[in-house]
Amino acid sequence: MEPDVSMETGCMIRIAVLPVGGPIPHSRLREYLSMLARHTRIDLSSISSFYSEQQNSPITHQPWESGSLRFKYMVGGGPPSPWEDFQAHRKILAVIGLCHCPASPDLDLVIDQFAIVSKGYTSALAKRLFAFSPSDAQLEEGQEKENSIILFPPSDQQTQELHMLTMIQDLAATLLMEFEQWVLQAESTGTILKTPLDSQSSLGSEEVIKAKKRRLARAQKTIGDYCLLAGSPVDANAHFATAIELARLTGDVFWHAGALEGSVCALLVDRMYDKDSVLEDEVRYRYYSVIQLYRRSYVQDNAQRVSTVTFELEAQLKLARYLCRRCVTKEVAELLMNASDGAKSLIDASDRLILYIEIARLFSSIGYQRKAAFFSRQVAQLYLQQDNVSAAISAMQVLSMTSKAYHVQSRGTSLKHHASSQEYGPSNVESGKLHPQSVISLFESQWSTLQMVVLREILMSSVRAGDPLAAWSAAARLLRSFYPLITPAGQSGLASSLANSADRLPCGTRCTDPVLPFVRLHSFHIHPSQVDIIKRNTAKKEWWTGSAPSGPFIYTPFSKGGTADNNKQELTWIIGEPVQVLVELANPCAFDLIVESIYLSVHSENLDAFPGLVLSDPFRCCGSVKLKNVPIPGISVVPPLPLLVSHVAGGDGATILYEGEIRDMQIRLTNTGTVPVEQAHISLSGKNQNSVISIAHETLNSVLPLKPGAEVTITVVIKAWNLNLVDSDQDAGKSTSGISRGLSKEGSSPLLVIHYAGPLQDGDELQDTESSVIPPGRRLVVPLNICVVQGLRFVKARLLSMEIPSHVTETLPKPVAINDETSEEIANICAMDSLVKLDPYREVGSFGFWS
Numbered sequence: 001m002e003p004d005v006s007m008e009t010g011c012m013i014r015i016a017v018l019p020v021g022g023p024i025p026h027s028r029l030r031e032y033l034s035m036l037a038r039h040t041r042i043d044l045s046s047i048s049s050f051y052s053e054q055q056n057s058p059i060t061h062q063p064w065e066s067g068s069l070r071f072k073y074m075v076g077g078g079p080p081s082p083w084e085d086f087q088a089h090r091k092i093l094a095v096i097g098l099c100h101c102p103a104s105p106d107l108d109l110v111i112d113q114f115a116i117v118s119k120g121y122t123s124a125l126a127k128r129l130f131a132f133s134p135s136d137a138q139l140e141e142g143q144e145k146e147n148s149i150i151l152f153p154p155s156d157q158q159t160q161e162l163h164m165l166t167m168i169q170d171l172a173a174t175l176l177m178e179f180e181q182w183v184l185q186a187e188s189t190g191t192i193l194k195t196p197l198d199s200q201s202s203l204g205s206e207e208v209i210k211a212k213k214r215r216l217a218r219a220q221k222t223i224g225d226y227c228l229l230a231g232s233p234v235d236a237n238a239h240f241a242t243a244i245e246l247a248r249l250t251g252d253v254f255w256h257a258g259a260l261e262g263s264v265c266a267l268l269v270d271r272m273y274d275k276d277s278v279l280e281d282e283v284r285y286r287y288y289s290v291i292q293l294y295r296r297s298y299v300q301d302n303a304q305r306v307s308t309v310t311f312e313l314e315a316q317l318k319l320a321r322y323l324c325r326r327c328v329t330k331e332v333a334e335l336l337m338n339a340s341d342g343a344k345s346l347i348d349a350s351d352r353l354i355l356y357i358e359i360a361r362l363f364s365s366i367g368y369q370r371k372a373a374f375f376s377r378q379v380a381q382l383y384l385q386q387d388n389v390s391a392a393i394s395a396m397q398v399l400s401m402t403s404k405a406y407h408v409q410s411r412g413t414s415l416k417h418h419a420s421s422q423e424y425g426p427s428n429v430e431s432g433k434l435h436p437q438s439v440i441s442l443f444e445s446q447w448s449t450l451q452m453v454v455l456r457e458i459l460m461s462s463v464r465a466g467d468p469l470a471a472w473s474a475a476a477r478l479l480r481s482f483y484p485l486i487t488p489a490g491q492s493g494l495a496s497s498l499a500n501s502a503d504r505l506p507c508g509t510r511c512t513d514p515v516l517p518f519v520r521l522h523s524f525h526i527h528p529s530q531v532d533i534i535k536r537n538t539a540k541k542e543w544w545t546g547s548a549p550s551g552p553f554i555y556t557p558f559s560k561g562g563t564a565d566n567n568k569q570e571l572t573w574i575i576g577e578p579v580q581v582l583v584e585l586a587n588p589c590a591f592d593l594i595v596e597s598i599y600l601s602v603h604s605e606n607l608d609a610f611p612g613l614v615l616s617d618p619f620r621c622c623g624s625v626k627l628k629n630v631p632i633p634g635i636s637v638v639p640p641l642p643l644l645v646s647h648v649a650g651g652d653g654a655t656i657l658y659e660g661e662i663r664d665m666q667i668r669l670t671n672t673g674t675v676p677v678e679q680a681h682i683s684l685s686g687k688n689q690n691s692v693i694s695i696a697h698e699t700l701n702s703v704l705p706l707k708p709g710a711e712v713t714i715t716v717v718i719k720a721w722n723l724n725l726v727d728s729d730q731d732a733g734k735s736t737s738g739i740s741r742g743l744s745k746e747g748s749s750p751l752l753v754i755h756y757a758g759p760l761q762d763g764d765e766l767q768d769t770e771s772s773v774i775p776p777g778r779r780l781v782v783p784l785n786i787c788v789v790q791g792l793r794f795v796k797a798r799l800l801s802m803e804i805p806s807h808v809t810e811t812l813p814k815p816v817a818i819n820d821e822t823s824e825e826i827a828n829i830c831a832m833d834s835l836v837k838l839d840p841y842r843e844v845g846s847f848g849f850w851s
Contacts, residue, residue, distance in 0.1 A: 001310045001346075001354040002090075007283070007318045010087065010265035011228045012070045013175060015094040016077035018117055020129070021110040022103030032098050032132060033075060035164045042069045042172040044231055050173035058183040059232045067231040069172045077121065084123060085193040086258055088225035091123040094175060099149075101134040107141055111148045125178035126171055130164075179230040183223050193218045197254060197297075197308070210250065217246030221259040228262065233270035237263055254308060257293035260286060261315065280326060287319040309345045316342075317358050329366045336362055340375070353382045373405035377457070384461060392464035399458045400470075406454045408481070410473050412512035452482050459497065468504035469511060471497060476515040479589070488590035495591050516593050522582040524571060524633055532779035533572045533638075536757060542681070544755040544777060569633035572776070576640045576674050639775045642706070642758045643673035646782045649713075654749075654785040657720035662693070665716045667752070667782060669700070675758040676705040679777070682714075686751035692784070693717040695752075705759075716752065720788045752782040 002009075017036065019029065044067040074092070081090040097114040104110045114129045132152045134142060142151040152163055193215070224239035240263040247256035264286050271279060294312035320335040336359050346352045356378045364372035376398050383395035403409040455478040462470035475497045483491060498515060536543045573579050587593040649666035657663055671677055680700055684692055696714040703712045757777030 001314060001351040003354050003357060005314050005318055005358075006321050007265055007268055007287075008070075009318075010089050010225065010262055011231070011233075011269055012072040012089055013094065013229055014072050014074055014078075014089065014092050015096055016092045016121055016124070017073050017075045017096050017098065018077055018114070019099075020097045020104075020114045020117065021099040021101075021131075024098065024100040024103060028100055028132070029098070032130075033073075035161060036073055036096070036168075038161070039165060039168040040071050040073070042071065042169060044068060044176075047169045047173040047176065050170045051176060053177075053180075057180050058187060059180060059227055059230055059235050061234040062230070062232045063234075069176065069229070069231050071168075071172075080121075080123070082196045085222070086195045086255070088222060088229060092121045093124060093178075093229070094126045094128070094171060095121050095124045096171075097127075097129040099129065099131040101131050101138055101151075104131075105135075105138070107131065107134075107138055107145065107149060111145065125182075126174045128167065128171055130167065176230055179226045183226050186219055186223055186226075193222055195254070213250045214247070214252045214255070217243050217250060217252055217259075218255050220246065221255055221262065224259065224262050224266070228266055228269070233266040237266040237270070240266060253293055254297040254311075257290050257297065257311070257315075260293065261290045264290070283322060284319070287315060287322075291315045291319070307345065307347070309342055310351055313339050313342045313346075313355055317355075317362070320362050324362060324365050327366075329368075332362065332366055333368060333371075336371075349382055349385070353379060356382070369405040373402040376402045377454070380457060380461065384457075384464070389465060392461050393467075396458065396461040396465045396467065396470060399454065399461055403454060403458065406451050408451045408455055408477055410477065410513055412473075448482060448485060452478060452485065455482075463497075468501040469509065472501035472505070472511050473513045475501065476511065476513040480513075480515055480518075483589050491589045492591050495589075516589065517585040517587045517595065520584050520586065521632070522584045524569070524581055532781070533574075533641075534755060534757075534777045534779050536774050536777050538760075538774055543679070543757065544681070544779070571633045571635045573635060573637050574639075574641050575637060577643070640674045640758070641775060641778060642671050642675050642677040642708075642756060643778070644677065644754065644756055644780045645670045645672050646754075646780060648782070648785070654787040656787045656789055657718070658789050659720050659722050659791045662717065662719045665718055665784060666713055667716060668711055668713045669706075669754070669780075670711040671706045671708055673758070674708055676707045677756045678705045678759050680704060680706075680754060680756040683753045683755070684750055685753045685781075686783075687748045688721050689750045691719050691721045691786075692750055693719055716784065718784065718786060720786065723788055723790055748788075749784050749786045752784055754780040754782065756780065 017033070024032075044062065044064050047069075048064065073096075077092065077095075080092070084091045095118045097110075097118070099110050099114075101107075110131065111129065114127075118124065118127050129149045130152060131138075131142070131149050133154050134151045139151060139153060142149055150167055152160060155163075198211075220239045221243035224236040224243060227233075227236035227239060240259045243259035244256060244263065247253075247259055264283055267279075267286075268283065291312055294308055294315055298308045298312065316335050316339040320332045320339070323332045323335070339355065340359055343352050343355050346355065356375045360372045360375040360379065363369075363375065380395040380398045380402075383391040383398065400410075400413075404413070455474050459471055459474035459478065462468075462474055475494045479486070479491065479494045479498075486494070534544045537545065585595070647668045647670070649668065655663065655665065682695055682697055682700065684695075694715075694717045696716070699714045700712060703710070706712060755777060756779075758775060760774060
């Protein structure tokens with residue numbers, strides 16, 4: 001089989017390109033080949049000056065104005081085909097030698113070498129030897145050998161290309177005249193055309209008669225081939241039509257198929273620019289007939305005959321490639337699958353290799369990436385059956401291309417490509433007994449197994465190819481992505497492969513595919529300075545109104561709706577201020593892992609590790625199978641901003657006040673940022689705002705702009721509010737009277753809110769333009785921690801009703817001196833009729849003193 005075949009292959013002239021003489025530098029060889037590759041289609045009108053008709057041309061309908069010759073350059077040549085008589089385009093019809101004169105000083109030696117290597121191409125009708133960059137001595141010598149070598153003197157690129165075009169046109173004219181000469185000889189004297197299908201043994205009388213009848217049909221078919229090569233599809237079609245009729249009469253099925261295939265090529269060349277459904281249907285009908293005829297000519301299990309299954313498969317590939325241009329994907333897929341079934345009949349491994357390559361390429365062209373990947377793996381398997389490094393390298397490259405379809409590609413090849421998350425699974429499930437979830441689980445398990453097989457094949461081919469970096473990459477992807485499905489012994493084996501690859505790699509080599517430990521995003525720690533970022537509304541004097549501060553919450557009732565992704569966290573990073581991202585390391589595998597070093601790598605020069613990396617229990621997730629999926633927040637970077645830090649005089653504890661007590665609170669504000677504070681506004685928030693009597697606004701405004709490192713102290717006058725039963729808590733301690741005392745609840749203190757901002761980036765004046773970038777402002781919330789304690793109160797007492805008889809005097813007893821030796825009565829009772837009586841006119845339970 002031959003690669004890259006199409007229906008138009010029959011009109012292409014094969015030219016072998018052979019480097020001769022000394023070694024040609026690769027850059028120079030590519031330059032010479034690129035000059036040749038520009039001339040693959042030579043118009044017949046451009047070669048008229050080189051063409052000389054010796055006698056009447058047998059090609060009577062030559063399209064000199066619109067026709068062309070098509071060249072196909074084969075670098076390095078190729079072996080002769082046993083089917084050259086059957087299809088003339090399989091012959092090497094010309095040989096071009098390339099010589100780099102600075103590497104070959106002896107031109108005679110170069111000419112002799114070219115003559116030797118070109119002798120192997122017996123079918124060549126023209127030979128040319130091109131020598132580039134000759135010296136002055138070689139130019140003089142080359143003038144004497146102008147019939148054997150063509151020199152390309154050093155000159156500019158345009159001159160070189162013009163010279164090459166002239167030589168190619170001369171070669172095309174020579175080939176055209178040789179084609180005409182061959183056709184004349186074939187028509188007048190006839191020629192013997194044989195294929196490997198023809199028996200080499202002596203023929204019987206009946207077979208001799210049959211062979212003579214077939215000779216004319218074969219000659220007409222071959223003349224049609226040369227007319228196609230000469231660029232005359234009308235003449236070719238006439239000869240093909242004659243050959244088809246004669247082959248049908250003589251039962252020459254194989255040549256009948258070849259003539260019919262040639263007629264399709266002539267039809268397409270003649271109607272090259274026609275794109276209609278009639279032409280497409282005609283081509284499809286003829287080629288299906290070609291496939292059937294090739295299939296009939298194949299005699300299975302006949303040791304004396306050569307298999308023609310390759311022609312049937314090539315015909316299927318040609319039709320599939322033609323239908324690819326018409327986007328008939330379903331029919332193309334059927335043709336390719338039928339061709340893949342024919343691979344079992346191919347004996348030569350190289351034929352199977354070419355077949356699988358073509359099937360994979362065609363499946364890829366119609367978008368069937370999974371099928372293309374499957375047949376590419378078949379190609380790799382055939383390469384791996386060969387025991388050489390070149391085949392292993394080819395297998396590794398083919399498998400690397402399939403890794404994209406299986407979603408196991410290297411991270412280095414997928415940085416610019418975002419693979420689709422949709423998996424291609426079976427569209428219909430015939431077995432109704434399986435639960436849909438079970439079907440999905442079964443598919444996922446089989447898909448993971450297939451991915452592991454692909455990575456193992458890449459690893460094996462990389463090791464055989466001697467590519468330690470590719471082997472490391474494959475082992476890393478296999479271990480990192482599928483460690484839960486790999487046995488401990490398999491994990492250890494992959495660890496050994498990684499170690500062997502690392503030993504062979506130069507020190508400092510980095511691979512884009514990480515292995516272990518897992519470095520997983522844990523969370524984005526929000527620094528307190530990143531919380532209260534306020535967007536500045538330059539259209540308002542109170543620029544902080546109408547926008548909500550950024551914060552750690554996904555949803556805030558103060559933010560505006562309408563965002564596309566409500567679950568995405570928004571972060572603001574300020575230039576010059578620290579940010580913190582928490583990551584975790586984990587080793588879920590069965591072998592020990594030693595982390596020798598760890599460092600921070602960022603793709604920007606604007607980020608520095610300060611003060612450095614901090615490790616905290618990095619392997620706490622060891623053995624965890626479930627990975628934590630942390631969404632990447634939307635991060636916006638803004639210019640440097642001022643940063644105010646507050647300090648309340650007396651410490652951060654609560655200030656104790658009694659109800660109604662008035663006290664001054666001293667609050668010190670320090671600008672710890674790198675830009676000055678140019679705008680500031682103080683307001684109140686929270687509960688009991690009426691308790692704030694006054695705020696020293698003028699003190700803050702007088703020090704603006706507050707430069708970096710500067711500070712200001714403002715006074716806030718507060719009066720303790722009155723407690724009630726709802727707002728007070730019972731103090732755990734008791735007063736001196738033993739009665740519990742009430743305290744204000746937590747969170748009942750007012751809040752001091754300071755909105756401040758730095759200078760505008762575009763200047764001092766506010767400019768509300770779309771192109772200007774306005775740095776945001778900030779909000780500082782200072783809680784006025786006050787603990788209000790209940791004060792002293794008068795309580796109204798009420799006594800119980802009672803009657804107590806008593807003897808009360810109107811005068812107090814007079815003091816009497818008491819001697820140390822005697823004791824006397826000190827009470828002198830003057831009256832005995834004073835009693836305590838109940839007052840009937842007072843409230844019940846009350847009593848009074850009567851005297």
